[in-house]
Amino acid sequence: MRRYLLARLAQTVLVVFLSLTAVFGMVRLTGDPVLLFMPMDIQAKDVEEFRERLGFNDPLAVQYTRFLAAAVRGDFGDSLRYRRDAFGLVLERLPATLLLAGAALGLTLVVAVPLGVLSAVRRDTAFDHVGTVVTVLGQATPGFWLGLMLIYVFAVQLRWLPTGGMGTAAHVVMPAVVLAAFYSARVARLTRSAVLDTLGEDYVLTARAKGLAETRVIGKHTLRNSAIPIVTLAGLEAGQLLGGAVVTETIFAWPGLGRLTVQALLNRDFPVVMAAVSFTSIVYTLMNLLVDVAYGWLDPRVRKT
Amino acid sequence: MKAWLGLSVTLIIVVAAAGAPWIAAHDPLLADFAAGLKPPGTPGHPLGTDQLGRDLLARVLYGARLALFIGACTVIVTGIVGGLLGLLAGFVERWPSAVVMRIADVQLSFPFILLALTINAIVGLGLRNIILSLSAAGWVVYARVVRGEVLSVKQRDYVHAAAALGVGRARLLFRHVLPNVAPSIVVVASLQFSQFVVAEAAISFLGFGVQPPTPAWGSMLSESRDFLYVAWWLAAFPGLALALTALGVNLLGDWLRDTFDPKLRV
Numbered sequence: 312m313r314r315y316l317l318a319r320l321a322q323t324v325l326v327v328f329l330s331l332t333a334v335f336g337m338v339r340l341t342g343d344p345v346l347l348f349m350p351m352d353i354q355a356k357d358v359e360e361f362r363e364r365l366g367f368n369d370p371l372a373v374q375y376t377r378f379l380a381a382a383v384r385g386d387f388g389d390s391l392r393y394r395r396d397a398f399g400l401v402l403e404r405l406p407a408t409l410l411l412a413g414a415a416l417g418l419t420l421v422v423a424v425p426l427g428v429l430s431a432v433r434r435d436t437a438f439d440h441v442g443t444v445v446t447v448l449g450q451a452t453p454g455f456w457l458g459l460m461l462i463y464v465f466a467v468q469l470r471w472l473p474t475g476g477m478g479t480a481a482h483v484v485m486p487a488v489v490l491a492a493f494y495s496a497r498v499a500r501l502t503r504s505a506v507l508d509t510l511g512e513d514y515v516l517t518a519r520a521k522g523l524a525e526t527r528v529i530g531k532h533t534l535r536n537s538a539i540p541i542v543t544l545a546g547l548e549a550g551q552l553l554g555g556a557v558v559t560e561t562i563f564a565w566p567g568l569g570r571l572t573v574q575a576l577l578n579r580d581f582p583v584v585m586a587a588v589s590f591t592s593i594v595y596t597l598m599n600l601l602v603d604v605a606y607g608w609l610d611p612r613v614r615k616t
Numbered sequence: 617m618k619a620w621l622g623l624s625v626t627l628i629i630v631v632a633a634a635g636a637p638w639i640a641a642h643d644p645l646l647a648d649f650a651a652g653l654k655p656p657g658t659p660g661h662p663l664g665t666d667q668l669g670r671d672l673l674a675r676v677l678y679g680a681r682l683a684l685f686i687g688a689c690t691v692i693v694t695g696i697v698g699g700l701l702g703l704l705a706g707f708v709e710r711w712p713s714a715v716v717m718r719i720a721d722v723q724l725s726f727p728f729i730l731l732a733l734t735i736n737a738i739v740g741l742g743l744r745n746i747i748l749s750l751s752a753a754g755w756v757v758y759a760r761v762v763r764g765e766v767l768s769v770k771q772r773d774y775v776h777a778a779a780a781l782g783v784g785r786a787r788l789l790f791r792h793v794l795p796n797v798a799p800s801i802v803v804v805a806s807l808q809f810s811q812f813v814v815a816e817a818a819i820s821f822l823g824f825g826v827q828p829p830t831p832a833w834g835s836m837l838s839e840s841r842d843f844l845y846v847a848w849w850l851a852a853f854p855g856l857a858l859a860l861t862a863l864g865v866n867l868l869g870d871w872l873r874d875t876f877d878p879k880l881r882v
Contacts, residue, residue, distance in 0.1 A: 322721075325718075326721050326722060326725050327725075329718065329721070329722040330722050330725045330726070332722075333722050333723075337734065337735065337738055338738065347738070447863070447866070447867070448863065450862075450866060451810070451859050451860075451862040451863035451866050452859050452862075453814045453817060453818065453855065453858055453859060453862065454818075455817075455818055455821050455837065456837060456851075456855030456856075456858060456859060459837060459840070459841065459844065459851045459855065460851065460852070460855070462844060463844055463848050463851060463852075467844060467845055550727065551727060551728075553727050553730070554727025554728060554729040554730050555727075555729075557727070557729055557730055557733065557822075558729065558818050558821070558822065561822060572730065572733075572734075573733070573822050573823075576733065576734065576737040576824070577737075577822075577823055579737075584734065584737070588726070588730065588734055591726070591727065591730060592725045592726050595725055595726065595727060596725045599725075
């Protein structure tokens with residue numbers, strides 16, 4: 312287990328380092344970086360001065376080393392728009408995104424997992440068919456459109472919920488539902504197939520042959536064994552919530568990391584873009600590491616590969 | 617059942633896109649300020665009109681052309697680039713494999729939509745750049761799947777037999793390995809197609825990608841937000857078209873996977 316952990320940790324460090332390199336490369340190798348970092352209203356004669364001040368005249372290797380050295384300390388420079396530490400802005404927005412992602416995750420676990428289990432247990436019944444239709448529709452519905460339609464129905468027509476922003480519990484409902492919709496559809500499908508796989512195993516047959524009550528066969532013998540693939544896949548997919556947050560937060564004016572990233576991109580505030588994208592990538596990578604470690608812990612067979 | 621539904625929905629979208637100039641009675645860009653924000657069912661405008669009096673049906677239909685075009689181009693570019701890199705990584709192993717797989721790891725450390733969005737914001741707006749951005753963010757899936765397939769296919773007896781007969785490496789790769797990997801590439805392409813179409817719409821919705829007045833579903837939805845209180849149809853129909861496209865192609869992709877490659881996970 313320790314060797315497996317160390318190997319995965321080393322791999323994660325390498326990926327984080329390469330991801331930072333990729334962020335640096337994306338911003339620097341696609342033309343003149345000054346054009347990305349310059350405030351919009353700058354005079355042509357100031358461009359050179361700006362270039363010198365930001366160190367874009369130095370050799371690329373020097374710039375790269377400087378970027379990496381600063382980035383590991385969480386220093387991505389100052390936001391061009393807010394004139395403050397870019398990484399600080401990112402951290403400030405993190406709790407809002409975590410709250411939203413947490414609500415969506417909770418909703419998914421409460422709705423999607425039972426749906427998947429019941430669909431598998433009652434395979435080919437009306438319940439299963441309806442469940443399949445719902446999950447297929449859920450996967451095909453783009454989140455931002457679902458968001459617009461929910462706003463129209465619940466905020467514009469019924470006036471039950473606010474259109475956007477953050478504050479009361481009512482503000483969380485629609486963004487969490489939108490963020491959870493696509494994810495839930497995936498998790499419900501994964502749960503269904505994982506439980507179906509386990510139901511076909513010999514030990515489930517044995518349990519039934521022993522005359523155990525069906526609730527016990529499902530609750531103990533099946534669910535415990537199908538938990539491994541469900542946890543892993545749900546964990547890996549949870550990272551996608553960070554991507555989904557980019558769009559969802561923008562629709563509902565939710566003051567999180569995703570909205571900050573989109574606004575920074577629209578304002579061409581590249582220090583904030585670099586900070587936000589690097590941070591998201593690191594969180595995403597760490598989540599994957601966590602899932603892998605949990606998987607290795609749950610299922611000893613994995614550690615050997 | 618799934619296959620038929622997927623096939624018919626996809627076919628309807630393709631026919632609607634191809635036949636846009638004949639089905640729609642109006643030019644999607646032609647403004648008519650006197651007829652602005654007419655609801656669905658207005659004579660001459662079955663889906664109503666937008667704030668500039670442009671026919672919504674025409675805009676949704678031309679939007680289908682754009683969405684399918686972007687989806688198809690991206691799938692072809694990512695299929696070729698990712699496919700070739702996957703072939704290389706699986707066939708040569710050693711350092712090409714390590715390099716391609718590390719790049720894949722790095723790309724997969726960013727959520728897909730965030731990566732495509734950021735690349736698009738940097739390379740710039742417009743049709744060509746959105747295809748470029750989606751491709752740059754999306755080729756990894758092919759490379760991974762194809763590499764895995766190649767690793768298993770090249771151990772098969774017929775490949776060993778061909779090698780023993782003195783077949784050259786290039787011929788071995790393209791005549792004996794590639795045809796046996798091709799079904800997986802097709803399955804991945806069909807499963808990726810709707811992801812690309814939806815991602816393009818999301819990116820255009822956020823204000824990047826395809827810009828107004830070009831009738832793209834994403835930018836239409838983005839504009840509709842300002843009129844949500846007075847004109848629900850502007851938000852409803854482009855999104856419905858997008859969801860239907862995703863549904864049709866997803867069902868088709870599921871069916872292709874179940875038929876050709878049930879174990880494939882994308």
